[in-house]
Amino acid sequence: xxxxxxxxxxxxxxxxxxxxxxxxxxxxxxxxxxxxxxxxxxxxxxxxxxxxxxxxxxxxxxxxxxxxxxxxxxxxxxxxxxxxxxxxxxxxxxxxxxxxxxxxxxxxxxxxxxxxxxxxxxxxxxxxxxxxxxxxxxxxxxxxxxxxxxxxxxxxxxxxxxxxxxxxxxxxxxxxxxxxxxxxxxxxxxxxxxxxxxxxxxxxxxxxxxxxxxxxxxxxxxxxxxxxxxxxxxxxxxxxxxxxxxxxxxxxxxxxxxxxxxxxxxxxxxxxxxxxxxxxxxxxxxxxxxxxxxxxxxxxxxxxxxxxxxxxxxxxxxxxxxxxxxxxxxxxxxxxxxxxxxxxxxxxxxxxxxxxxxxxxxxxxxxxxxxxxxxxxxxxxxxxxxxxxxxxxxxxxxxxxxxxxxxxxxxxxxxxxxxxxxxxxxxxxxxxxxxxxxxxxxxxxxxxxxxxxxxxxxxxxxxxxxxxxxxxxxxxxxxxxxxxxxxxxxxxxxxxxxxxxxxxxxxx
Numbered sequence: 426x427x428x429x430x431x432x433x434x435x436x437x438x439x440x441x442x443x444x445x446x447x448x449x450x451x452x453x454x455x456x457x458x459x460x461x462x463x464x465x466x467x468x469x470x471x472x473x474x475x476x477x478x479x480x481x482x483x484x485x486x487x488x489x490x491x492x493x494x495x496x497x498x499x500x501x502x503x504x505x506x507x508x509x510x511x512x513x514x515x516x517x518x519x520x521x522x523x524x525x526x527x528x529x530x531x532x533x534x535x536x537x538x539x540x541x542x543x544x545x546x547x548x549x550x551x552x553x554x555x556x557x558x559x560x561x562x563x564x565x566x567x568x569x570x571x572x573x574x575x576x577x578x579x580x581x582x583x584x585x586x587x588x589x590x591x592x593x594x595x596x597x598x599x600x601x602x603x604x605x606x607x608x609x610x611x612x613x614x615x616x617x618x619x620x621x622x623x624x625x626x627x628x629x630x631x632x633x634x635x636x637x638x639x640x641x642x643x644x645x646x647x648x649x650x651x652x653x654x655x656x657x658x659x660x661x662x663x664x665x666x667x668x669x670x671x672x673x674x675x676x677x678x679x680x681x682x683x684x685x686x687x688x689x690x691x692x693x694x695x696x697x698x699x700x701x702x703x704x705x706x707x708x709x710x711x712x713x714x715x716x717x718x719x720x721x722x723x724x725x726x727x728x729x730x731x732x733x734x735x736x737x738x739x740x741x742x743x744x745x746x747x748x749x750x751x752x753x754x755x756x757x758x759x760x761x762x763x764x765x766x767x768x769x770x771x772x773x774x775x776x777x778x779x780x781x782x783x784x785x786x787x788x789x790x791x792x793x794x795x796x797x798x799x800x801x802x803x804x805x806x807x808x809x810x811x812x813x814x815x816x817x818x819x820x821x822x823x824x825x826x827x828x829x830x831x832x833x834x835x836x837x838x839x840x841x842x843x844x845x846x847x848x849x850x851x852x853x854x855x856x857x858x859x860x861x862x863x864x865x866x867x868x869x870x871x872x873x874x875x876x877x878x879x880x881x882x883x884x885x886x887x888x889x890x891x892x893x894x895x896x897x898x899x900x901x902x903x904x905x906x907x908x909x910x911x912x913x914x915x916x917x918x919x920x921x922x923x924x925x926x927x928x929x930x931x932x933x
Contacts, residue, residue, distance in 0.1 A: 455491060461494030482724075507550060514554020520761070536716070537593065539721035539740045541739075548763065559590055562612045595659070606698070614654055644707075679908050692709060713751075725764060733812070745819045782813070813831070835853070850893070
C-alpha cells in the first residue's frame with residue numbers, strides 16, 4: 426500500500442522539479458537579454474555578424490526567442506500550425522460552434538474567417554488550426570515539426586457536422602504564408618469529395634449546390650467544379666486591402682450596397698494550389714450566401730479594433746457584404762479572444778467595440794497618457810474615433826450612448842477642446858466632422874441640442890483653421906459624398922459585381 430502511494434508523490438516531485446528548472450532557464454535567458462541587446466545592436470550597426478534567433482510571443486510559451494538581441498527571423502511556415510496551436514484551434518473552434526448553437530439552436534453551415542499574418546507570426550497558426558478543425562481535418566507532423574499532410578477526422582470522432590469556411594485573407598498572408606493557401610485548399614478538396622450525408626458535411630453540401638448553379642449559368646463542368654471549391658479570397662496579386670476603408674474615409678458611399686459591392690470587387694480573386702489570384706466573383710458571391718458567422722481571432726493587447734482601418738474594413742466589410750447579399754438579419758459577427766490561451770472566449774462584436782471604447786476612448790487614464798504626446802496623441806484620438814465610425818458604417822453596432830459620450834468627451838468639453846487647439850486642431854476638426862457625418866447618415870441619433878452645439882463648435886474650429894492657413898478653403902461641415910456614379914472606371918467595376926449578383930439570383 427505504501428509503495429503504491431510513492432509513485433504519485435514521485436511524479437509530482439518530478440513535475441515540480443521540471444517546472445523549477447524551466448523557470449530558472451527563463452530567468453537566465455532574460456538576464457542575458459540586456460547585454461545581448463546592447464552587443465547585438467552595436468555589432469549590427471558596425472556591419473558585424475549578429476547571430477540569428479527565433480521571434481514570436483512569450484505569451485505563447487516561446488522561450489526560444491530569449492535571449493533577445495539576435496537577428497530574428499519570423500517563422501518557418503512549414504511548421505504551421507504547431508501542435509500547441511492545434512490545441513488552441515480545437516478549443517476555439519468548439520467554443521465558436523457552441524456560441525452559435527446556443528444563440529440559434531443549430532450548427533453554423535459556414536464560418537467567414539478574416540485571416541491575417543499575425544496568426545502565423547505571433548500565434549503559430551492558431552486560427553489556421555481553427556479553420557482546419559471546423560472543416561474536420563487534422564495535421565500530421567514530421568519528426569522535424571513540419572506539417573507532412575492532412576488527415577480527415579472521421580465523423581464518429583468529430584461528433585458534429587463538418588463546418589464550411591470562407592476565408593478573406595490579407596495580402597501579407599498571400600505573399601508570405603503560401604502554405605496557408607495550400608493547406609486550406611487541400612482540406613476543402615478532401616472534405617468536399619467525401620461520401621457523407623450532406624447534413625453532416627456542409628462543405629460538400631455547398632459544393633454540390635454551387636456546382637449546380639454554375640452549370641445552370643453555362644459554366645463548363647471543369648470550370649464549375651473549380652469555382653465551387655474556391656474558399657480562399659483576397660485582393661488581386663500585388664494589391665492589398667478590401668477597399669471599404671477607402672470608401673468610408675473618403676465619404677465615397679451612399680448606402681450599405683455601395684460598401685458591399687466595394688468589398689466584393691476588391692476581394693473576388695480566388696487562391697488555391699492551382700490558381701494564384703484567379704478572378705472568381707461567382708465563387709465569392711456563392712460562398713458568401715452560405716455564411717452564418719464571421720470571425721477574426723484577436724491574440725494581443727498590443728493592438729485593438731480601432732488601431733487600424735483594416736479592422737472595420739476587412740471584418741466589418743465582410744459582415745456587411747454577407748448581410749446585403751443574403752438580406753438576413755441573423756448573421757453573427759464575433760471575435761475569438763485568444764489573448765489568454767488558458768481562457769479563450771468568443772465575444773460578439775458589439776461587446777468588443779464597447780470593451781475598447783471603455784478601456785481606451787472613454788478611459789480618463791488612457792486619455793491623459795495620450796495627451797502627453799501632444800500632436801501625435803491628438804492624432805491617435807482622431808484615428809481611433811474615425812475607425813469607431815467605420816465600425817458603425819459597416820456593422821451598425823455602435824450604440825447612441827457611445828457617440829454621445831465621445832462627443833461630450835472630445836468636442837463639447839471646453840478644456841479638451843482648448844488642448845486640441847493648442848496641439849492639433851486638425852484632429853479635432855476630423856473628430857467633429859465624423860460625428861456630424863454619423864448623424865447625417867443616420868448612424869447616430871443625437872438630441873437636437875447636442876447636434877446643434879456640435880455644429881456650433883465645428884463652426885468655431887473651421888474659423889480657427891481658416892485663420893491658420895490664410896488663403897485656401899476648408900472642407901467645412903458639409904459632407905461631400907462621392908460614389909461610383911461620379912467615376913466611369915469605378916462605375917464599370919461596380920456594374921460587373923452587380924451583373925454577377927443578378928445572374929446568381931436568377932438561378933437561386
